[in-house]
Amino acid sequence: VFPTLKCAVSRFHNQELLGSASQSYKTKYLPVGSALKFGMLAAGEVDVYLRTQPCFIWDIAAGQAILREMGGDILTLDRASLELPLNPSLKIPPFLAVVDLNYAWEKWLSSLAKV
Numbered sequence: 001v002f003p004t005l006k007c008a009v010s011r012f013h014n015q016e017l018l019g020s021a022s023q024s025y026k027t028k029y030l031p032v033g034s035a036l037k038f039g040m041l042a043a044g045e046v047d048v049y050l051r052t053q054p055c056f057i058w059d060i061a062a063g064q065a066i067l068r069e070m071g072g073d074i075l076t077l078d079r080a081s082l083e084l085p086l087n088p089s090l091k092i093p094p095f096l097a098v099v100d101l102n103y104a105w106e107k108w109l110s111s112l113a114k115v
Contacts, residue, residue, distance in 0.1 A: 003026075004026040006030060006048075007028065007029050007046060007047065007050055008041065008046040009030065009031055009049075009052070010031065010032075035059070035063060037063075038097065041063075041067065041097060042067070042070060047099075048096060048098050050096055051092075051095050052094050055092050056090050056091060057092060060074060060095075060097075063097065064084065064097075067099060072098050073098065074095050075097075076093060076095055077095065077096065
């Protein structure tokens with residue numbers, strides 16, 4: 001059993017999939033506004049930022065730079081490193097932002113309701 005993870009989520013786009021993680025992965029969801037989620041990750045106040053809805057490149061570019069300097073990254077939900085820009089519309093798909101790339105994020109994600 002893993003310790004309780006603190007997961008920053010959007011105040012507006014976090015509801016459906018966040019129903020329940022498996023009992024192995026206790027998760028406390030913290031609805032937070034704007035780019036504060038990246039600041040909380042950098043400060044160690046949360047373990048992960050899960051974005052379940054698309055956003056735009058300007059919403060995450062600075063946060064990704066900070067995470068990469070810390071040894072973390074923004075990952076697509078299939079666990080690939082997110083490369084910017086992704087497409088001409090500058091739209092970014094759902095993602096997982098983390099500092100600890102060695103954690104079992106794939107198992108944690110698969111324990112959540114279908115993304």
